[in-house]
Amino acid sequence: MSYQLKKHLQKETPRWLVLLIDLYITLNTFLLTFWVLRWMNIAPETDFGKVITHQLPQVLIFALISFILTSSFKGIVRHTGFKDMMNVLKATILYTIMISLFSWMIYEIKTEPAFRIGKTVIVVHFLFNTIALSFLRILYKNLYNYYVTGNRYKRKVMIYGAGDSGVITYKALTADDKSKVTVMGFLDDNKKKVGKKINGIPVYNSNKISKEFIEKHNITEIVISIQNLPGAQLREIVDQFADYSVTLKIVPAVSNWLKGDLTAQQIKDIKIEDLLGRKPIKLDNEEIRNEISGKVVMVTGAAGSIGSEISRQIMNYPHKKLIMVDQAETALFNLQQTTRKFYNDSCEFVMGDVRNPERVEVMMRHYQPDIIFHAAAYKHVPLMEDNPYEAVMTNVKGTKTIADLAVKYGVEKFVMVSTDKAVNPTNVMGATKRVAELYVTQLNAKSNTKFVVTRFGNVLGSNGSVIPTFKRQIEEGGPLTVTHPDINRYFMTIPEACQLVLEAGAMGKGGEVFVFDMGESVKIFDLAKKVIQLSGLKYPEDIDIKITGLRPGEKIYEELLVDNETAIKTHHPKIMIAKVYQSVQGFEQKVMDLVFTEPTENAMEANLILVSKMKELVPEYQPSNSIYTSISNSFDFQNPK
Structure with a gap:
């Protein structure tokens, strides 16, 4: 029976059949009206035979005309919505008006009384017929959803937030047949809403939802639908359901809704970025626009995480030409393809x-850039620890090469992207970036090119960073690996970091090292637990976390200022200027010695030479947990052996 019903429901009902069914329902509700009123002793004394011969044809004709005029039968019944119900109401109102006018005409010309339908019958029939036509459409839709689209097997969801956004979320979820979701209830801490119902769905006290309640009702997802929710409150909600086997999702801000309407597809899993709780950055777009307008802008490392986002954001400003440079063919090709709809011949x-x-x-001679954003660099600490020659060649020599040529070809401004690992470095990568910082800063003092450095911490979601690594480990079944239980880092989103790079670049007058407000540092162990939870899993039951020990050159804590640096505030609350002091004698010559160091057959000896030369340039460089640690105290810088 169930199979046969499902088979019939899957077929789309022909429009002519819907029209016939509507007419059949209308005739039957008319007869039902007559019988009910006769039973209540308020029906006209018309013979039942004459009702069939004199009045039913009227009902049939006027109903047919009203249904055709309003097209009430043309909607797809299994997808009946508000507009379809309004068409049914229009049809029954039109039918009622027409049959009332006809009955009035019969009365006026004093013809056969049996043709006249009483006012009471007309009004009651209007009510019965409207209810019947609407109810049967809804019944058919629900049967279709239950037997065909698998409503019995839909995910059971609760919506956190019983305000306007929550109601819109409910409508978006229930209106989408592909979402396969059944909303079991709303959650809210507003006592005035708790205990009431919205569209027949109960509102529960969010503070009293227990693990037993979730398991009893088989709740699999909780959709958070509160606009302008502070990060701290979102973290509280996430923590509240930390031990529950539910997936948490979030509704985007109204400004991100497609054409002002929310769709089920826009409801996404909560990301770690959402939990940072950082307020949106307010950019001085006019200052950036004035800085870039009509200029030739070059971005090095354009295919990397930071370089590609800088490039995308520059595309939104009226530049004269945007030159995106990278040595990674596939990554540059991907950037070209993903930005195709944003750029034109100027890119x-x-x-x-x-x-x-x-x-x-x-490239410099051909394109004659006005502004350079230098994001090309090697950044992975353990890899660079094993390959210091490549780190020096890219991070130091590469920066020196393009900076020197920027001076030669009269570039107006050179913005270097640096890292917090350059502060009191404990690894090769950080030391090379510190040397690069110092080089462009001192170059600023003797050239017309304005050299600016931007320094910030880790960016979430960048290539090879911790979040993608955790997600990959979860896909592989775990465990998640953390190097130390107390290790913590500062984090920013990629767009946020790049926005600040553009802002700092625009405000820079030359010689500044801009430091970004990274907010509060985040313990990586706690971050790992959050990633597990947001994946709908439990720690440690489903996925464990393994402590692997600090990697070579890795710090437990990161810093944004060198010991002898001080921070000066700017007009932007998230950007400060670090006062850099240069005290190394013969700095330029030592940089030349470093970048022109030739590799030798003895790889370890060559690495030690490079690291020792960097130590001379960056006295605060203290190799940690590394094969180069001995250099800090006992290695002979001049004659390594």
């Missing part, structure tokens, strides 16, 4: 390596 994607002076000079 060029150029293969080039900043370590190659000849190639860089060709």
Whole structure:
């Protein structure tokens, strides 16, 4: 029976059949009206035979005309919505008006009384017929949802927030047949709403929802639908359901709704970025616009996480030309494809390596850039610890090459993207970035090019960063690996970091090292637990966390200022200027010695030479948990053995 019903419901009902069924219902509700009123002793004394012969044809004709005029039968019944119900109401109102006018005409011309339908019958029939036509459409829709779309097997969801946003979320979920969701209730801490119903769905006290309640009702998802929710409150909600086997999702801000309407597809899983609780950055777009307008802008490392986002954001400003340079072919191709709809002939994607002076000079001479955003760099600490030569060649020589040529070709402004690992560095990567910072800063003092450095911490979601690594480990079944239980880091989203790079670049007058407000540091162990929870899993039952020990050159804590640096506030609350002091004698010559160090057959000896030279340039460089640790105290810098 169930199979046969499902088979019939799957077929789309022909429009002519819907029209016939509507007419059949209308005739039957008319007869039902007559019988009910006769039973109540308020019906006209018309013979039942004459009702059939004299009045039913009227009902049939006027109902047919009203249904055709209003097209009430043309809607897809299994997808009946508000508009379809309004068409039914229009049809029954039109029918009632027409049959009332006809009965009045019969009365006026004093013809056969049996043709006249009484006022009471007309009014009651209008009510019965409207209810019947509407009810049967809703019944058919629910049967279709239950037997065909698998409503019995839909995910059971609760909506956190019983305000306007929650109601809109409910409508978006229930209106989408593909979402396969059954809303079991609303959650809210407003006592005035608790205990009431919205569209027949109960509102529960969010503070009294227990693990037993979730399991009893088989709740699999909780959709958080509160606009302008502070990060701290979102974290509280996430923590509240930390031990529950539910997936948490969130409704985007109204400004991100497509054409002002929310769809079920826009409701996404909560991301770690959502839990940072950082307020949106207010940019001085006019200042950035004035800085970039009509200029030729070059971005190195354009295919990387930071470089690609800087490029995307620059595309929104009226630049003269945007030159995106990278040596990674596939990554640059992907950037070209993903930004195709945003750029025009003013954008060029150029293969080039900043370590190659000849190639860089060709690009500089050809494009004559006004502004350079230098984001090309090697950034992975453990890998660079094993390959210091490559780190020096890219992070130091590459920066020196393009900075020197920027001076030669009269570039107006050079903005270098640096890292908090350059502060009191304990690893090769951080030391190379610190040398690069110092080089462009001192270069600013003797050139017309304005050199600016931007320094910030980790960015969430960048290539090879902790979040993608955790997600991959979860997909592999775990465990998640954390190097130390107390290790913590500062985090920013990629768009946020790049917005601040553009802002700092625009306000820079030359010689500044801009430091970004990274908010509060985050313990990586806690971050790992959050990622497990947001994946709908439990720690440690489903996924465990393994402590692997600090990697070579890795710090437990990161810093944003070197010991002898001080921070000066700017007009932007999230941007400060670090006062950099340069005290190394013969700095430029030592940088030359570093970048022109030739590799030797003995790889370890070559690495020690490079690291020792960096130690001379960056005295605060203290290799930690590394094979280079001995350099800090006992290695002979001049004659390594």
